[in-house]
Amino acid sequence: MRAPAPELQPLVDRLSRRLPGVAVTAYDGSRSGPADASTTLVIRTPTAFARVLRAPRGLGLARAWVAGDIEISGDIAPVAAHEADLHHPAVAAGLLTTALRVTARRGFRDLATAGATASEYRAARPGRHTVGRDRAELDFHYGLTADFYALLLGSSMTYSGAMFTKPADSLEAAQDRKHARIGEKLELGAHSTVLDIGCGWGSLLDHAETTFGSRGIGFTASREQYEYASRRFSGRSGVRIEYGDYRQLLPVPGITAAASVGMYEHVGERHSPAFFSLVRRSLRPGARYLNQAITRRESGPRRLRANAFAQRYVFPNGQLLPLSRQLADLDRAGFRVLSTESFGESYARTTGAWLDNLERNWDACVAAAGLERARAWRAYLAGSRRRFEDGSIDVTQVLAEAR
Structure with missing residues (x-):
């Protein structure tokens, strides 16, 4: 008697057509794609379909990936490059139909365990930013130990886009170049007291x-970062680290320059005008402020505005705004914009370097953060690199002067 054909073969074929060069296999023996593919997407368990059925708009697939019901062996980049194709109506319809059929055949018993995963951040609807809520969300994102971030970021311990100029540049050299560029734009020197809002580590x-001889004050609302940075500058009188929300700590009298690098994404659209106003009140007329932030296109895909995967597993309540909104809010707050410099292609290399660090140090990253969080970061970094490469998102330094 001939063995029955694998029931998932039509879906596997459809997925393979949307993922050129990627092999797709499933637990029932279905297979499609190149035999010598360097990347294979594996549907490991029927629970993957129950997760899709419970959360059909992308979150279910994210949960299946984080939980290990779906696996990617080999290079994750080819899947990330065509991730948008998995949202095609034909693919989504086929996936949902298959999910219903498979789950029903199993008596819907998988649905009971196919909800939120252990490492998922379950918060109220994104968009609201209170001091307490922001602190909890920052603790989720930055509360992973400094050991994890050291493995991910390398010795620079800098979690923002670097500036690469040469193919042979190391991540550390590119981060040093970015810091030097900021110092030059702010005209730092021995006379300066610079405020770093969201100072990280x-x-x-x-x-x-060390380079410009400047004094400094750093703000962070992350307890982990505060403790690390406080130890870093222990015994050095030129730098002071303060723990708290910018709404509690600003304005600060007596500073001569200010910067915010990779923190603006946590502020939120509603609070953007007030944030820049608080910064402006800390500066004398003529003093300089630099804001480095990831931006999205004004008319970009809706999934970039409210990414369910990133909101639940990596960056809760984070929000990317168009550059035009930043410039308008700076103007209203009393700043004159002096220059803008965008370097998304360098951020693509930065996230690629972080992904390489994560994969090279995989076992140690899993020990530091847990398997689910490490898997989430792998997908997040691969997806971010692709979006910087295709121009869906960018990163810009805006240099402004207090009027």
Whole structure:
């Protein structure tokens, strides 16, 4: 008697057509795609379909990936490059139909365990930013230990886009170049006291002190970052680190320049005008402020505006705004914009370097963050690199002067 054909073969064929060069296999023996593919997407368990049935608009697939019901062996880049194709109506309809059929055949018993995964951040609807809520969300994102971020970011301990200019540039050299560029734009020197809003682990302040001789004040609302940066500058009188929300700590009298590098994404659209107003009140007329932030196109895909995967697993309540909104809010707050410099192609290389670090140090990253969080970061970094490469998102330094 001839064995029955694998029931998932039509879906596997459809997925393979949307993922050129990627092999697709499933637990029932279905297979499609190149036999010698360097990347294979594997549907490992029927629970993957129950997850899709419970959350059919992308979140279910994300949960299946994080939980290990779907696996990618080999290079993740070819899947990330065609991730948008998996949202094609024909693919989505085929996936949902298959999910219903498979789950029903199993008596819907998989639905009970196919909800939120253990590492998922379950918050109220994104968009609201209160001091308490932002602190909880920052603790989720940055609360992973400094050991994890050291493995991910390398010795620079800098979690923002670097500036690469040569093919042979190391990540550390590119981050040093970015810090030097900021210092030059702000005209830092021995006379300067620079405020770093969202100072992370203190790398920009360290560069400002050691390279330009500047004094510095750093703000962070992450307890982990505060403790790390405080230890870093212990015994160094030129830099002070403060723990708290910018709404509680600003304005700060007596500073001569200010910067915010990779923090504006946490502010939110509704609070953008107030944020820039608080910064402006800390500066004398003529003093300079630099804002580095990831931006999205004004008319970009809706999934970039509210990415369910990133909101749940990596960056809760993070929001990317168009550059035009930043410039308008700076103007209203009393700033004159002096220059803008975009370098998304360098951020693509930055996220690629972080992804290489993650994969090279995989076992140690899993030990530091847990398997689900490590898997989430792998997908997040691969997807971010692709979006910088295709121009869906960019990163811009805006240099402004207080009027």
